[in-house]
């Protein structure tokens with residue numbers, strides 16, 4: 401059901417974009433798929449921006465508190481603070497994200513034209529969409545809009561390849577104000593390719609165990625994250641970070657560009673970003689589950705051997 405007068409049906413959130421990719425790549429030529437908003441959602445996005453939505457407010461995710469990082473921040477925009485027709489349309493977008501698969505086979509899509517309809521309100525939009533996904537799913541863990549600051553990654557401002565392993569499986573990153581001087585180029589690598597490099601660095605057993613964790617074939621916790629990626633804050637004498645960073649696809653996404661990945665199939669990272677006044681508006685991130693990925697996660701967590 402869709403009660404919004406702004407959209408008469410429920411199309412996928414993003415669809416393949418027409419034309420030639422116009423993304424700037426560093427070292428590697430960008431391929432497809434290249435996706436953008438489904439045209440049916442553009443009036444909703446324009447109406448959202450015209451409503452001048454509030455800046456997202458930060459909250460602590462107490463349900464996700466852990467010993468390593470505490471309770472991470474999450475950004476929220478109250479849907480009911482929006483005009484009723486806009487709120488209904490955003491709820492329809494969230495229901496689309498929950499029900500209609502958008503991550504293509506292969507687990508990676510590049511995004512373009514994502515900020516044009518909403519401008520500076522992209523952060524508020526993704527925060528509102530987070531709320532809409534959570535409502536559509538009727539479960540609080542299915543969406544997060546966690547701000548990306550400088551408190552993560554390596555001390556120099558880079559972030560080696562990793563999976564986020566948030567509860568939601570899919571990751572949508574939209575660049576708003578990319579850092580200047582080619583800082584913060586995105587690194588992307590398939591989990592399969594990373595596994596081959598990990599086997600060289602740490603041996604086949606470690607690699608196989610890590611691949612099962614990253615692919616979400618076994619339950620995750622923060623200890624598992626540190627087991628696989630925790631080498632960030634220790635001297636890496638295995639050569640894995642250097643080898644994987646050298647082999648990664650490097651893309652300098654421009655404003656309104658970004659990527660949509662299955663976090664279990666693709667690793668992401670970035671080159672160095674020095675702290676600046678734009679750090680927190682550089683890129684905005686929505687993490688979400690679909691009905692399918694949520695069912696998979698619940699099945700994994702419910703297995704008796706996993707809770708013993």
Ligand SMILES: [Fe+2]
Pocket residue numbers: 562563564668
């Ligand atoms: Fe990440």
